Amino acid sequence: MKLESQRALADIRMRVQRDLTQFLAEQTTYLGEIGSELIPVADAINSFLLDGGKRLRPLFAYCGYLAAGGAEDESVIAAVASLELLQACALIHDDLMDGSDTRRGRPSIHRWFEGIHINEDLSGSAAHYGSSAAILLGDLALVWSNQMLHQSGISPAALLRSLATQDEMRVELMAGQFLDIHEQALATQSVARSLKIARYKSGKYTIERPLHIGASLAISDETRRQNYIAIFSEYGLPLGEAFQLRDDFLGVFGDPAMTGKPAGDDLREGKRTVLMAMTQDRATELQEGVIAKYFGAADLNLEGVEELRQVITETGAKDHVEQLIEKLTYTALDALNREEIAAPARELLEELADIAVRRSV
Amino acid sequence: MKLESQRALADIRMRVQRDLTQFLAEQTTYLGEIGSELIPVADAINSFLLDGGKRLRPLFAYCGYLAAGGAEDESVIAAVASLELLQACALIHDDLMDGSDTRRGRPSIHRWFEGIHINEDLSGSAAHYGSSAAILLGDLALVWSNQMLHQSGISPAALLRSLATQDEMRVELMAGQFLDIHEQALATQSVARSLKIARYKSGKYTIERPLHIGASLAISDETRRQNYIAIFSEYGLPLGEAFQLRDDFLGVFGDPAMTGKPAGDDLREGKRTVLMAMTQDRATELQEGVIAKYFGAADLNLEGVEELRQVITETGAKDHVEQLIEKLTYTALDALNREEIAAPARELLEELADIAVRRSV
Numbered sequence: 001m002k003l004e005s006q007r008a009l010a011d012i013r014m015r016v017q018r019d020l021t022q023f024l025a026e027q028t029t030y031l032g033e034i035g036s037e038l039i040p041v042a043d044a045i046n047s048f049l050l051d052g053g054k055r056l057r058p059l060f061a062y063c064g065y066l067a068a069g070g071a072e073d074e075s076v077i078a079a080v081a082s083l084e085l086l087q088a089c090a091l092i093h094d095d096l097m098d099g100s101d102t103r104r105g106r107p108s109i110h111r112w113f114e115g116i117h118i119n120e121d122l123s124g125s126a127a128h129y130g131s132s133a134a135i136l137l138g139d140l141a142l143v144w145s146n147q148m149l150h151q152s153g154i155s156p157a158a159l160l161r162s163l164a165t166q167d168e169m170r171v172e173l174m175a176g177q178f179l180d181i182h183e184q185a186l187a188t189q190s191v192a193r194s195l196k197i198a199r200y201k202s203g204k205y206t207i208e209r210p211l212h213i214g215a216s217l218a219i220s221d222e223t224r225r226q227n228y229i230a231i232f233s234e235y236g237l238p239l240g241e242a243f244q245l246r247d248d249f250l251g252v253f254g255d256p257a258m259t260g261k262p263a264g265d266d267l268r269e270g271k272r273t274v275l276m277a278m279t280q281d282r283a284t285e286l287q288e289g290v291i292a293k294y295f296g297a298a299d300l301n302l303e304g305v306e307e308l309r310q311v312i313t314e315t316g317a318k319d320h321v322e323q324l325i326e327k328l329t330y331t332a333l334d335a336l337n338r339e340e341i342a343a344p345a346r347e348l349l350e351e352l353a354d355i356a357v358r359r360s361v
Numbered sequence: 362m363k364l365e366s367q368r369a370l371a372d373i374r375m376r377v378q379r380d381l382t383q384f385l386a387e388q389t390t391y392l393g394e395i396g397s398e399l400i401p402v403a404d405a406i407n408s409f410l411l412d413g414g415k416r417l418r419p420l421f422a423y424c425g426y427l428a429a430g431g432a433e434d435e436s437v438i439a440a441v442a443s444l445e446l447l448q449a450c451a452l453i454h455d456d457l458m459d460g461s462d463t464r465r466g467r468p469s470i471h472r473w474f475e476g477i478h479i480n481e482d483l484s485g486s487a488a489h490y491g492s493s494a495a496i497l498l499g500d501l502a503l504v505w506s507n508q509m510l511h512q513s514g515i516s517p518a519a520l521l522r523s524l525a526t527q528d529e530m531r532v533e534l535m536a537g538q539f540l541d542i543h544e545q546a547l548a549t550q551s552v553a554r555s556l557k558i559a560r561y562k563s564g565k566y567t568i569e570r571p572l573h574i575g576a577s578l579a580i581s582d583e584t585r586r587q588n589y590i591a592i593f594s595e596y597g598l599p600l601g602e603a604f605q606l607r608d609d610f611l612g613v614f615g616d617p618a619m620t621g622k623p624a625g626d627d628l629r630e631g632k633r634t635v636l637m638a639m640t641q642d643r644a645t646e647l648q649e650g651v652i653a654k655y656f657g658a659a660d661l662n663l664e665g666v667e668e669l670r671q672v673i674t675e676t677g678a679k680d681h682v683e684q685l686i687e688k689l690t691y692t693a694l695d696a697l698n699r700e701e702i703a704a705p706a707r708e709l710l711e712e713l714a715d716i717a718v719r720r721s722v
Contacts, residue, residue, distance in 0.1 A: 027532075030532075031536060034533075034536050034540075034561065035536075035540055035557065037539075037540055037543050038536055038539060038540070041536075041539055089500070093496050093497070093500065096496065097489075097492075097493040097496060097497075117546060122546035122547065122548075123545075123546050123547065123548055124545060129542065129546050131458075132458040132542040133539065133542065135454050135458060135496060135499075136454070136458075136535055136538050136539045136542070137539075138496075138500070139450070139454065139499070139500070139503065139535050139538075140532065140535040140536075140539075142500065142503060142504075143503075143528065143531040143532055143535060144532070146507060146528060146531075147528040147531075147532065150524045150525065150528060151525075156517060156521050159521070160517050160520070160521075163511045164511065164512075167504065167507060167508040167511060170504040170507075170508075171388075171391075171501065171504055171505070171508065174497055174500050174501040174504060175392060175395050175396075175399055175402075175501075177497050177500075178398075178399060178402055178494065178497045178498075178501075179395075179396055179398055179399070181490065181493040181494065181497070182398050184484075184485060185478060185483035185484050185485050185490050186483065186484065187483075187484055196396065200395065
């Protein structure tokens, strides 16, 4: 059964990839007609988007759609694939704000255009050209996300039903991102604040809202739809939190070959995660000294990363986060035990939960 | 008759302002419920948006709607008001990319948040906090633009008809913005390239596309709608070009008290406008020397601005641009002499043309 679910998810992922490829090919032609200077823009978004990613948001949305009784439908695949373009916007702007050099082992968009500026010996500041391009490419990805949804071919009624959730999801994402940059600027960390940021910036956006979009696309009856939306929140909110905790975890303990980011990158950035807030809460004076010395140090080397990892482990924060992930995942899976969620879709959602919180990426 | 048109436009502008105020008040409450840290975000967009602006895009869209036979309708006012939020996104990101300190005589968004960081003595780099906030506030304004349109209360059929143009307009805007930053990085200027940038970044986006949106909202019959769209292009494309040329002109010769920007700001920025490309094309060796010395110099003082203005005038570029604006405006107004455009709406569009290309702002 597990193998069957994995195959079904791989099939959805393939169809999402197919639709993204086709949409981007059309946009590349369109931009090229405006001006050949725009070809690098289309190319950059193409390779950024088509080279990787787990497609979690389209998968949750489509499985939510199936779980809510929707029938297999290629236009719904195109509609949910558009969420990957929203995610591209978030990542492109996030990498720029974080000053990240890489994404999935390749240069981030601002670095990519900085490289174009240098290679083509253009005038002015290469860094400024790179960051301007990243701002605009993120904006364009956000605009394309709407366009791909509008052109997906789903029924006008389904489109109209899903727009309110689409909008709410986008506002929550931007609100969560702002809370995050504000948190980075505060003097102290807080577990409660970090949990809220994780919920808005990542949990709701990655899991709960895509499931709600799936329900909106599948169900026209208001009462029935609200029932599924409530069930999906029971499953999606705790799972979203577990997903973000796992992400924090991988940012510290993850294998660079798997994450596509240098080892301990979140520690070098001084990222205010729930994991770090818990560590700070539990740290002895000596451990606080290690944190003060290494956490957020731009020149942090592997030795420093290892010292910080040891502090995170020794305070018990690492174990606590692992247990929390397990508990939240259990709560999420428990919410699927309802007659409203038919067996095949339940297995897809179980498998997706496993993908969202598993130890490797 | 002119006075009557001016009153009608002032009335539309007031209703647009009312709807923006109401929408933003609702969003402020919503953001405040997520977290009090988000109140400055809502406040900043509020004052950025409600303190000024000619509301050209909503005015063109609503007058296009009336000209295409639409009846007065408050939900259409809300739908076209949403274009101001798209414009807010463009301006916030534009100011950040240009490094502009002010907008309409007040601090630009990135400077505003830089100021908050300093005043509240937050951690890390104030400039970085400011630019991150500006990226996210621009994104949020773009998302709100869609949300305000979706919630406007226009009929589902009208909304669906207008979405394709809304999307196309947004893609064109981002494409034009990219062409602009790319142009700044090239070694030489070109009148043809600058004209194309002006068309995408400004002309189509400010005038032609809003008119098309108006036609989409007014007319359900495909053939009739296409007829109006063609007429609106005949009027909107030349007028959009004239509008951008006037903008270039004001960036060099405008009164700071009216533009809200320091005198000769575009010269200090080294902005690659059509006006400057024409000047370069006509400059003698001596004049080229003056341009090389002052154009794009960050420390350009009023004396240097005056020397550059003299070159722009003496090459004949200033007169040529004035004549071009006049000719393009005449072509635009001529397109209104058709039976499809009824008298009251024609007068509104004539008055709007005057506002778009007049010498003061």
